[in-house]
Amino acid sequence: MSEPPITLYRLQACPFCERVARTLTELDVAYRSRYVEPMHSERNVVKRVSGARSVPAIVDRDTGVTMSESANIVEYLQGTYGEGGA
Amino acid sequence: MVDFDVVSLPETDHVAEGDTAPDFARPLVTDEYWEDRALSEVVDGPTLLLVHPMDGAFQGTYLYNTVDDHDWGQQVDVLGLSISTPYAHKRLLAERADGVRIFSDPGAGVIEEYGLAHDIDGMTGITEARPAVFLLDADRTVEYAWVASEHPEFPDAEAIDDAIGRLVD
Numbered sequence: 001m002s003e004p005p006i007t008l009y010r011l012q013a014c015p016f017c018e019r020v021a022r023t024l025t026e027l028d029v030a031y032r033s034r035y036v037e038p039m040h041s042e043r044n045v046v047k048r049v050s051g052a053r054s055v056p057a058i059v060d061r062d063t064g065v066t067m068s069e070s071a072n073i074v075e076y077l078q079g080t081y082g083e084g085g086a
Numbered sequence: 087m088v089d090f091d092v093v094s095l096p097e098t099d100h101v102a103e104g105d106t107a108p109d110f111a112r113p114l115v116t117d118e119y120w121e122d123r124a125l126s127e128v129v130d131g132p133t134l135l136l137v138h139p140m141d142g143a144f145q146g147t148y149l150y151n152t153v154d155d156h157d158w159g160q161q162v163d164v165l166g167l168s169i170s171t172p173y174a175h176k177r178l179l180a181e182r183a184d185g186v187r188i189f190s191d192p193g194a195g196v197i198e199e200y201g202l203a204h205d206i207d208g209m210t211g212i213t214e215a216r217p218a219v220f221l222l223d224a225d226r227t228v229e230y231a232w233v234a235s236e237h238p239e240f241p242d243a244e245a246i247d248d249a250i251g252r253l254v255d
């Protein structure tokens with residue numbers, strides 16, 4: 001099983017995270033979900049990769065992009081992997 | 087005559103030395119996050135797979151303290167597995183067993199497949215694991231296996247030390 005290019009840092013039952021997951025599914029982009037804790041102070045791994053503790057956050061190893069904020073992420077995914085994307 | 091009961095467990099057809107440890111995928115928990123992982127993906131060298139009762143039972147706490155006392159994590163990769171949730175695993179790992187990762191198997195499907203199911207008296211609906219230790223080489227061949235035959239029973243740390251020594255050299 002090869003490693004998917006995108007890692008999605010997410011919180012269980014976080015609607016913003018679900019939005020990103022749905023977009024990835026719609027675009028048929030392979031990803032791996034990495035679940036973190038609800039407590040903000042417990043999310044050092046997210047801070048290390050993205051600079052902030054907020055989720056969702058994605059790391060796209062194919063493009064080198066790391067990004068937070070679901071609206072930004074959805075826009076990025078549609079622009080990169082959607083119809084007419086790069 | 088002792089005045090406590092150590093219960094003999096029934097014979098079980100468990101994963102044994104010489105077998106290839108059956109592959110499975112479950113959430114694998116670190117002290118920071120969890121993600122679905124297959125055993126075959128994470129075993130890439132000598133690996134100690136520890137199956138234990140649910141987090142919070144003293145058997146699991148004792149087991150990981152033994153991992154630390156014997157420095158097994160410095161010699162091989164150490165993986166655990168129990169029916170507890172990822173949240174519980176994270177709490178367990180916060181205070182001990184640096185570098186250890188634990189699979190979460192709440193439905194006990196892996197535990198059943200490995201022949202380790204244990205129905206505990208007075209916990210209806212919960213399938214527990216009998217404690218078990220498997221030392222795997224890089225291709226998941228079981229080099230050493232121990233499965234509890236009594237309840238409670240603890241693995242022999244010196245025997246595990248010896249098995250690691252034989253495998254790692």
